[in-house]
Amino acid sequence: MEKSDKIYIAGHRGMVGSAVWRALEAAGYSNLTGRSSSELDLRDARATSAFIADEQPAAIVDAAARVGGILANSRNQYEFLLENLRIQNNLIQAAHEAGVPKFVFLGSSCIYPKMAEQPIREDALLTGPLEPTNEGYALAKIAGVRLIQALRDQYNRDYVSLMPTNLYGPNDNFDLETSHVLPALIRKFHEAKQNDNAPVTLWGSGSPRREFLHVDDLARAVVHALENPLPDHLYNVGTGSDITIKELARTVQRIVGHTGEIRWDTSKPDGTPRKLLDVSHIHALGWKAEIGLEDGIKRAYEWYLENSSSVKPQ
Numbered sequence: 001m002e003k004s005d006k007i008y009i010a011g012h013r014g015m016v017g018s019a020v021w022r023a024l025e026a027a028g029y030s031n032l033t034g035r036s037s038s039e040l041d042l043r044d045a046r047a048t049s050a051f052i053a054d055e056q057p058a059a060i061v062d063a064a065a066r067v068g069g070i071l072a073n074s075r076n077q078y079e080f081l082l083e084n085l086r087i088q089n090n091l092i093q094a095a096h097e098a099g100v101p102k103f104v105f106l107g108s109s110c111i112y113p114k115m116a117e118q119p120i121r122e123d124a125l126l127t128g129p130l131e132p133t134n135e136g137y138a139l140a141k142i143a144g145v146r147l148i149q150a151l152r153d154q155y156n157r158d159y160v161s162l163m164p165t166n167l168y169g170p171n172d173n174f175d176l177e178t179s180h181v182l183p184a185l186i187r188k189f190h191e192a193k194q195n196d197n198a199p200v201t202l203w204g205s206g207s208p209r210r211e212f213l214h215v216d217d218l219a220r221a222v223v224h225a226l227e228n229p230l231p232d233h234l235y236n237v238g239t240g241s242d243i244t245i246k247e248l249a250r251t252v253q254r255i256v257g258h259t260g261e262i263r264w265d266t267s268k269p270d271g272t273p274r275k276l277l278d279v280s281h282i283h284a285l286g287w288k289a290e291i292g293l294e295d296g297i298k299r300a301y302e303w304y305l306e307n308s309s310s311v312k313p314q
């Protein structure tokens with residue numbers, strides 16, 4: 001890639017897209033472009049094709065998607081399946097039609113079978129049933145991985161899929177109904193601390209294990225994927241270590257400074273018991289996570305404190 005090459009970041013205002021934008025800017029790329037969903041609805045195939053044909057980017061990073069935590073996913077399977085299929089189909093086909101040289105498709109570790117052997121290797125894909133709470137979303141992302149693979153195999157396209165583990169960082173979603181666990185914990189402990197250390201209620205049993213990657217580390221992986229030819233179609237992106245939700249809760253509680261009780265609402269789903277990624281393939285390419293979880297949570301909490309005035313009250 002040349003530093004002056006045009007790179008279109010789909011979803012540039014989201015957590016991942018904005019981190020990719022920052023990382024590309026920091027790496028010296030000067031010709032970045034993005035559109036909000038109100039300017040360009042990527043569910044609209046014609047508008048998407050016309051935009052890509054007109055812009056002729058040298059690369060596309062697909063960070064646009066309908067995204068949410070366990071409850072949003074499980075209650076809106078139809079929208080998570082259909083909207084993500086539409087967005088990614090339109091973007092991938094528009095890129096192929098216009099001959100866009102590079103494409104980075106972002107999926108998620110939930111594409112792998114619920115009971116996959118841990119740590120999960122890329123070749124575990126489609127070897128068993130999915131976790132039901134996010135099956136719609138996972139099916140869409142699996143279709144995206146297969147489209148990228150087919151374009152590589154049939155048309156020799158330099159396109160790749162990156163599968164990040166659970167992410168967190170600046171511009172995360174702090175809405176308690178639709179967010180992922182880490183932003184929810186930051187907000188719940190912070191608001192409870194301000195409310196005389198009131199009890200905090202968390203979801204599920206606390207026993208599932210999750211792997212958490214700071215979004216700035218993922219953004220470096222995206223830059224790496226744009227700058228280097230990649231021998232495979234699919235790479236896991238994670239830290240290589242995980243913790244239980246209970247351990248995560250105690251860590252966030254300590255960082256925030258909440259001293260009250262933690263309660264567990266077991267009427268809410270646990271989701272998959274564990275989804276630790278095998279990251280040996282991306283390590284072999286020269287990328288490794290650098291931001292430790294403790295440090296990353298401190299940074300995320302600082303970001304929340306600076307920006308919580310823009311977080312909607314609930």
Ligand SMILES: NC(=O)c1ccc[n+]([C@@H]2O[C@H](COP(=O)([O-])OP(=O)(O)OC[C@H]3O[C@@H](n4cnc5c(N)ncnc54)[C@H](OP(=O)(O)O)[C@@H]3O)[C@@H](O)[C@H]2O)c1
Nearest residue numbers: 011013014015016036037041042064065067107108166167
């Ligand atoms: N968050 C995680 O823990 C996580 C973990 C693994 C993988 N990922 C992957 O990373 C990618 C981005 O996730 P994120 O966490 O950054 O989500 P996010 O913060 O919700 O951002 C999603 C972006 O997608 C855009 N978008 C949604 N629908 C659109 C549409 N119809 N047309 C155009 N743009 C649309 C939104 O644009 P507007 O803001 O303009 O509406 C938004 O900027 C997703 O593919 C997701 O699978 C995320």
Ligand SMILES: C[C@@H]1O[C@H](OP(=O)(O)OP(=O)(O)OC[C@H]2O[C@@H](n3cnc4c(=O)[nH]c(N)nc43)[C@H](O)[C@@H]2O)[C@@H](O)[C@H](O)[C@@H]1O
Nearest residue numbers: 069070073108110134179180181184202203204269270271
């Ligand atoms: C990365 C994404 O991960 C999502 O799965 P998944 O890790 O279970 O999604 P999360 O929503 O992050 O939840 C992770 C774990 O944290 C528990 N948890 C505890 N308290 C809370 C809380 O207040 N809010 C939330 N959200 N969780 C909470 C939740 O029950 C689950 O066991 C998938 O649904 C998506 O498809 C995607 O793959």
